[in-house]
Amino acid sequence: MSTTQLSNFIGGSYAEPKSGTSSTLLDPSTGEPNFEAPVSGAEDVDAAMAAATAAFPGWRDATPSERSLALFRIADAIEARAEELVAVESANTGKPVAVTLSEEIPRWSTRSASSPAPLGTSRASRPASTWPTTRR
DSSP states (O other), X not given: OOOEEOOEEETTEEEOOTTOOEEEEEOTTTOOEEEEEEOOOHHHHHHHHHHHHHHHHHHHHSOHHHHHHHHHHHHHHHHHTHHHHHHHHHHHHXXXXXXXXXXXXXXXXXXXXXXOOOTTOXXXXXXXXXXXXXXX
C-alpha cells in the first residue's frame, strides 16, 4: 500500500517542515502505513503565526456579512469534498466510514429545521434573508 505525503499549509501554500522530517501514521484498522505527516517545529509555527498575523487585518476589517459569507463558503467546500474527507478520517482513525460520515461531517440539512438546504446546494449562494440566525 502506498502512503500519502501530507504537508503544512501556511500563508496560502503548501510548505514542507523546516526540519525536513516526517512521521509515519498507521491505519489502526490494518496496521498498514497510510500517511507521512510533517514533524513541525518552532520555525514552522513562527511561519504560520507570521502568515496569520499578516492575514488578520483583512479579516478584522471585513464586515460581519463578509465574514459570514466566507464561513459559508468554507462549509460549502467541506461539504463538496465530504466523501474524500470521510475516507481520509476513516483511514486515520480506523472508524467505519458510516460512523465517520455521521459524526465528523456536518450537513446543512441537519443543522436547521427552519431552513434546510438539500445536500449539494450552496447556502452561500442563497440570499442572506433565507439563512437561519441566532440573536445574541
